[in-house]
Amino acid sequence: MVEFELIEELKSLQGDDSRVNLGIGDDCAIISQRTGYETLITTDLLLDGVHFCTEIDSIKSIARKSLAVNLSDIAAMAGRPTAAFVSVVFPRNWKPQQARQLFQELVHAANEFQIPIAGGDTNTWSHSLAINISIYGETEQGKAIRRKGAQLGDQICVSGPLGGSIFGRQFTFTPRIAEALWLSKNAKVTSMIDISDGLISDLGHILNESKVGAEIFTEKIPISEDVGQFVDETPPLDHALSDGEDFELLWTMPPAELEKILKNKSCPVQIFPVGLITAVPGCHLVDERGLKRSCSLKGFVHKLDNFDP
């Protein structure tokens, strides 16, 4: 089977999509931005041995995660995805059936997330599998929620239990696109990010960009049941604070706005208020006795802004 057949199969699995003027099959794809909207673009390169492990993880999981982590970045700005672009380099020793399955699973995942694959690139080489995905999305003009914008006195919230995603949730999570759109439509959200490197690390970006500090109330942190599967001696709380790949939303909003959405019975978002934006630089943890300790923004310097979107 040559690459050509793979692509024909990909095209046939997809059908047309009104969001794409010209998809797979020319030098570039063509997309029109809707009037009154802005374009969001994010890109992530996922690697065997780093973001997944071809010896352990299923092709289905790998394909789905590759799309989902990128969609999570679109969610983090309260955007709506328009189209995906997929570059794959296959190991030369892969069988055609494996390559075909990866393509099929990429299309299945794209269908699950209701986004067309509008283009890409394929190659083979003597090294490991690598998948680059770029997602092109949209937001109403000026409505993207940035990392910058958290205000003194804002509540800090997360959208779900944290920690232990390594036991499976890193592959099965659903990008919080619907939740982010609801929040941006129904309340004033001052800043937002998705938790990819751990709560404290990603909060660090909001604090840094917004030039504010934070107090996090440890007893309010929702700890995922998954954390119970660890056999190490790390306190469960620490997993919730610093494990990566939760892909929940982390956002800030004025207290009155939080109160408003907590009362809204049609709110589709799980809301866990975990702290407050303060004027004291850095992040401080406050325990159940009210005792405070400063908390290093671990991993912060590794997360490269939209250079690691």
Place this chain on the structure above:
Amino acid sequence: MVEFELIEELKSLQGDDSRVNLGIGDDCAIISQRTGYETLITTDLLLDGVHFCTEIDSIKSIARKSLAVNLSDIAAMAGRPTAAFVSVVFPRNWKPQQARQLFQELVHAANEFQIPIAGGDTNTWSHSLAINISIYGETEQGKAIRRKGAQLGDQICVSGPLGGSIFGRQFTFTPRIAEALWLSKNAKVTSMIDISDGLISDLGHILNESKVGAEIFTEKIPISEDVGQFVDETPPLDHALSDGEDFELLWTMPPAELEKILKNKSCPVQIFPVGLITAVPGCHLVDERGLKRSCSLKGFVHKLDNFDP
């Protein structure tokens, strides 16, 4: 040196760009499409040992080529590039100085091509260097020149001498953006592609998409001086017909349009008329005696449309 410093340096080397509403430093980049325009998107994954060789080629060459081959796809549709997105995975054994140099050279190349780097992703792993570039560009609504559109009787033209790009031109070529824009503005171009896989192979895409055939007059093929450097027994003409990575434009236009631009003294494009669009399927070579032979569209099935844009 951590990645963070690399990115800060990249940002400082660039300055602001009015085409980008929000660049490096958030979950996504934000770009606005101009009214009356459409967006072009292309993506290419360049690999050590496939598209370049880190043991032989300079970091400067590798960085420049990675951007240039993508820009050539924008040129192939007569588009204007808006912004680039760069995903890099560094081999774990690279020294910080090498990583820094790659970033610097990416910025230098982006400056040469007058395009901002608006986002990306960086990683390290135990395998070889891989660079994915996505370019976001624009074209006036409905003005993109596609592969589909060649008409019976059209002239087939190329924009420069072909063959032997492996001796250096694969790294030093300039994407034909200005030339393609001039052509699309000053004449009726019915179809266009950039020559990345070889004249005959890429002509195959035009023929296939346009559902026409072609006659190529072998004595009219411009053969690059570089072909003289080969020590093999392959006829020079065959190199010009099938070597890859020339990155010249290949286009079709009605004879009257060709005549018009050949007379235009301010035309910035080198124009080599090499053949005619015919009704007979496939591609036929016509030699200086008028003898015809059919020519297999070698490599054709390997070129994956905008899945290998």
